[in-house]
Amino acid sequence: MKFSDILGEQQISVRVKATEPCPKATQDIAVNLANRGKAIKTAMYGPLNPSEANTEYWEKLAKEWDVNTASAKKQLCGNCSLFIQTPSMKDCISKGVTGGDRKDEWDAIDKAGELGYCEAFDFKCASKRTCRAWVTGGPILKEKSAKPLRDPKGGLTAAGRAHFNRTEGSNLKPGVKGPADTPEKMRRKGSFLTRFFTNPSGPMKDEKGRPTRLALSAAAWGEPVPQDRESAARLAEKGRNLLKRYENSKKKD
Numbered sequence: 001m002k003f004s005d006i007l008g009e010q011q012i013s014v015r016v017k018a019t020e021p022c023p024k025a026t027q028d029i030a031v032n033l034a035n036r037g038k039a040i041k042t043a044m045y046g047p048l049n050p051s052e053a054n055t056e057y058w059e060k061l062a063k064e065w066d067v068n069t070a071s072a073k074k075q076l077c078g079n080c081s082l083f084i085q086t087p088s089m090k091d092c093i094s095k096g097v098t099g100g101d102r103k104d105e106w107d108a109i110d111k112a113g114e115l116g117y118c119e120a121f122d123f124k125c126a127s128k129r130t131c132r133a134w135v136t137g138g139p140i141l142k143e144k145s146a147k148p149l150r151d152p153k154g155g156l157t158a159a160g161r162a163h164f165n166r167t168e169g170s171n172l173k174p175g176v177k178g179p180a181d182t183p184e185k186m187r188r189k190g191s192f193l194t195r196f197f198t199n200p201s202g203p204m205k206d207e208k209g210r211p212t213r214l215a216l217s218a219a220a221w222g223e224p225v226p227q228d229r230e231s232a233a234r235l236a237e238k239g240r241n242l243l244k245r246y247e248n249s250k251k252k253d
């Protein structure tokens, strides 16, 4: 059975990046238990006590993976590529609820190995267990590098726009780089240029003579990067003209 088939059998609500805030399952024992239950039911997460022989369990997985039992026993959460043990995830796990009064027999088995976060089934799993969805290539020990939010050439990246739309309820769209040949493009580009360059909020160059983020933002709208206040003023004027054309286009409608 393929990994995607197993994933298709259950709802996986969370696919996290290690750089994001702690997954809820690492902080909420009820969520963790529910998700672990799903992994046990749908993907044979186990065995309960890895230090026992568990012959039937391993034979079943070996048959499914088409390997011998000895090889099957080497395919563990601890070397699965969905097993996340980055420093930030370990921190999440150690900060999270550890079980308390609700500790159950699965948690009571202390020989199941170190905990990590299973990205596939969204729960804290133990390195000496496994499941049918095991994927070679783990564990994941390094943080995923976050995608840059700012485009070094100016403006935001697509990831940056998505980030601010998500976190601040913005409705950011890419700048109009080509001709502003529709009323909507005239309005958007005109608005940007007048807002940013009529009374610029800062200089166009930093103390080392490099263009500032403010100046570079013009490039995100297909405009030359202004070198000084005068060239910024020309951009603002262009913006006002675009807004006039936009207003005229509305009158014609």
Ligand code: SF4
Residues within 6 Å of the ligand: 039, 045, 076, 077, 078, 080, 081, 082, 083, 117, 118, 119, 120, 121, 125, 129, 130, 131, 132, 133, 134, 135
């Ligand atoms: S880490 Fe891998 S082997 Fe372990 S439960 Fe998750 S998918 Fe299965």
